Amino acid sequence: MDHREIIQILNEKKKICLLIDASKYATILTNDSFKFEECLRIISKLTSDLRIINKILNKKSPKDKITSLTNILLQLYGCMLALTNGDVSQENSNDKNNIESNSIKFVKGKYGKPLLESSMPIKFSMTTDKLFSSMFLTKGLEDTEVGIDVANVINYCGSNCIDLFRDIFTEQEFNYLSTSPNATTELQKARLFTKYWSFKESYSKYTGEGLNCAFQKVNFGELTIEDDTTIKTYDLHDDIGLVLNFYSKWIDSNRVLTVCYKCSNDHKDNYIVHKRIDLRDVLNYLNGADIFD
Known part of the structure; x- marks a missing residue:
C-alpha cells in the first residue's frame, strides 16, 4: 500500500474507509510475546495515553487482544496520515518526525467517543470484528461527526x-x-x-x-x-x-x-473509497522498520 495514495484520497475526496484483516498475523502475535510487546511500544511512542495500552491488555482472549491492538494501530496510522501537510511528493509525503515529537493526543467526546485533538478538521470512527478493524476517516468536512459499523x-x-x-x-x-x-x-x-x-x-x-x-x-x-x-x-x-x-x-x-x-454540498460523491491495508505495512509506517522480519 502506498501511503501517499491514502493521503491524496483524503485531500481530494475528503473521506476514506480503511480496512485491516489481522488474521494472518494472529498466530505469531499470540505465540511471540516479544513481537506483541513491540507493537505496544510503537503505540506508546505515538501517544502518552496509557489507557489505550491498558484497554488492549485488559482483553481476555488472545484474539480479542490482537483485535484491539490492530484497532489502535489503525487509529494511529489513519490519524498520522491525516495530520500530514498534504504534500504527496516523495520528498514530503509525510511529516512523521514532527508528529512523533509532539505525540498524538485523543480526547473523549460527550459520550466517551475518542476524538483527535487537532486544530485541523479531522474526524474518525472505528469498528471491529474478530481480528478485523476498520476506520472511517474524514479531513476537511467542517462541522460533522462520522460513524462506522x-x-x-x-x-x-x-x-x-x-x-x-x-x-x-x-x-x-x-x-x-x-x-x-x-x-x-x-x-x-x-x-x-x-x-x-x-x-x-x-x-x-x-x-x-x-x-x-x-x-x-x-x-x-x-x-x-x-x-x-x-x-x-x-x-x-x-x-x-x-x-x-x-x-x-x-x-x-x-x-x-x-x-x-x-451531508455536505461541497463534497458530493457517489461512493466511499475502501482501501484494504496490511498490518505489516501499518507497523512499517509507524515504526520505520519491519518487526516481522
Missing part, C-alpha cells in the same frame, strides 16, 4: 432475532424485516437483519451515544440486501433535524460495513 451475519440468532430486537426498529422497518419478499430464506433474512443492524450502529457511532441511542427514531425504510450502489441520503428532520449520508458495502460473504456522516 461492521456487522456479521454469524451474530444473527434465527427467526426470533427480529422480535428480540423489536424496540430498535421503526414500525416500517419491523414490518419489512418480517415480511420482505426479498428475504425469504434464512440466509437472506440474516443478511437483511445484519444490514439494518449496521445502519443503526453506524448512526449510534455518529452520535457517540452507543447503546443509549434512540434507535427507533431513525427510520431507514426498506433497505436492500445488496451493496449500496451510491451514497444514500436520509432526511431525519422530522425527528431530530438532521440529514445524513449512509454508504453500505459487503466486505466479504458475512460482514457488511456501513458509514455515516453529515
